[in-house]
Amino acid sequence: xxxxxxxxKTKRSLVIAVCVSVFVFVLAVWLPxxxxxxxxxxxxxxxxxxxxxxxxxxxxxxxxxxxLLSALYTVxxxxxxxxxxxxxxxxxxNRRMVAGGVTAGGVGIVAGALGVGCAACxxxxxxxxxxxxxxxxxxxxxxxxxxxxxxxxxxxxxYATYLLLKxxxxxxxxxxx
Amino acid sequence: xxxxSKDDHIRGNPDASVKIVEYSDTECPFCKRFHPTxxxxxxxxxxxxxxxxxxxxxxxxxxxxxxxxxxxxxECAAELGGNDTFWSYLDRLMEVTPANxxxxxxxxxxxxxxxxxxxxxxxxxxxxxxxxxxxxxxxQDAIATGGQGTPWSIVxxxxxxxxxxxxxxPYEAVxxxxxxxxxxx
Numbered sequence: 001x002x003x004x005x006x007x008x009k010t011k012r013s014l015v016i017a018v019c020v021s022v023f024v025f026v027l028a029v030w031l032p033x034x035x036x037x038x039x040x041x042x043x044x045x046x047x048x049x050x051x052x053x054x055x056x057x058x059x060x061x062x063x064x065x066x067x068l069l070s071a072l073y074t075v076x077x078x079x080x081x082x083x084x085x086x087x088x089x090x091x092x093x094n095r096r097m098v099a100g101g102v103t104a105g106g107v108g109i110v111a112g113a114l115g116v117g118c119a120a121c122x123x124x125x126x127x128x129x130x131x132x133x134x135x136x137x138x139x140x141x142x143x144x145x146x147x148x149x150x151x152x153x154x155x156x157x158x159y160a161t162y163l164l165l166k167x168x169x170x171x172x173x174x175x176x177x
Numbered sequence: 178x179x180x181x182s183k184d185d186h187i188r189g190n191p192d193a194s195v196k197i198v199e200y201s202d203t204e205c206p207f208c209k210r211f212h213p214t215x216x217x218x219x220x221x222x223x224x225x226x227x228x229x230x231x232x233x234x235x236x237x238x239x240x241x242x243x244x245x246x247x248x249x250x251x252e253c254a255a256e257l258g259g260n261d262t263f264w265s266y267l268d269r270l271m272e273v274t275p276a277n278x279x280x281x282x283x284x285x286x287x288x289x290x291x292x293x294x295x296x297x298x299x300x301x302x303x304x305x306x307x308x309x310x311x312x313x314x315x316x317q318d319a320i321a322t323g324g325q326g327t328p329w330s331i332v333x334x335x336x337x338x339x340x341x342x343x344x345x346x347p348y349e350a351v352x353x354x355x356x357x358x359x360x361x362x
Contacts (some may be wrong), residue, residue: 032343035323039340040357050357057350064210065344135325136239145240 004083004161013086021082029062030055072081073150077112080157081105085176087164094168105160112153115121178331178339179314181231186255188262189219190226194335195358197351198231200319202327203248203267204241211328211345212268218351228355234269234315235327240245241278247302248312250285255303257294265292274291334358 007013030037037058041051060073082107139146181187183195199215201208215230222228234251236244247270254266269288274280289299302308319329323341330342332354338361340354 033346036341036343036354044336045336045338045361046357048362050353054350054353054357057353058346060347061344061350064347065207065212067206086299133239136237140239162296 003165005088007087007090007168008083013090016089017082020085021078024081025075025078026059028112029059032065033058042121046067051120060083060137067147069113070150071143073112073147076154077109077150077157080154080161081109084157084160086165087168088157089163091164091167102160104156104163107156109157111149131132156171179318180184181333182228184222185329186232186251186260186266186267188230188232189223190229193226194228195222195227195231195355196239196333197233197355198233198331198333200233200315200322200324200327200329201233202236202241202244203236203251203270204244204273204278204280205237205277205327207345208328209271209274209276214220214345214351218355220353221352227359232264234312235319235324235329236241236312237327238315243278243282245279245309245312246282246287246313247274250289250303252308252311253299254289254292254294255257256302256308256318257289257298258292261291262294266294297310328349332358334361 008017037055040046041055042095062074076160088102088105144151178198181191181198181225183257188241197215198221199211205211218228219230234245234248238245238247251270254358255263258266268289269291270280270285272282273288274325285303286296286300290296310346322329322331326343328345332340333340334340335358338358340355340358342351
């Protein structure tokens, strides 16, 4: 834990962590309406100020289009993704191995994204991948209605953070046979 | 998307510049949450005929097994009492259902009575299943438009441009979309 605070104490790491967290959070909230945003931004007849306004006004949907559980894991995934990125940058700067943490973190973000769309009664990404009928069938089978993906995402990102911190804490070079 | 026609349930001016076609599931908690948002939209834009609300059924059977029967109940309300009664029935249904398949189906005739319908005729209509095919057509239309969950709405501007809106979005976001659609060239 001390290593985490040491890394985030530097201005560069803190900025990276905050920027990535905000980016992941906003992307997760926009995810159900990416199609709308693309169409809106591509529409030359819509003033830029309206495009920006709509994009910003969709962000509070974390309170209307998410359950308490899905809002919670969405925030956690965003925060953990930011921390993971800052740790990876720190490790790369020090030329250390990051493979395990990056893999776990990447799988965690994908798993978390599968849970995000469940907010609107039918997981967006899941139903997009396998169709509405199969997708909602899978959700009906899951006790938390797809929240499992988000929890798995938080777990994997937490594990990735642990692996990255372990790497940062290493003070000796190990012999590889 | 199937064009809006007189066969649709339309709240407000059928010739409004902007039409919001909502595909909804009466047992989806986010549809229940979105319903007051749409009522607010109609309160602000419906009175002067700028916006019309078109309601189509999109029951997600795997998640909410009761929603399809409830959709049929709203159609029976429309058959027996007309368009206004359809909306009164829908408003009341959205108000009383706890969502997530929580409504006791025995409530459906009680809602019919509440909105002033003959319950015997309503029960006969509901048990006949004569609207099952219509509901299925709505579902297929929802899927064809890209609907993957509910509520799924399509805002149709006066220039014919369509903006898909997924989920129970905040009123301010819906308002922004309507204002842009009204101003669309």
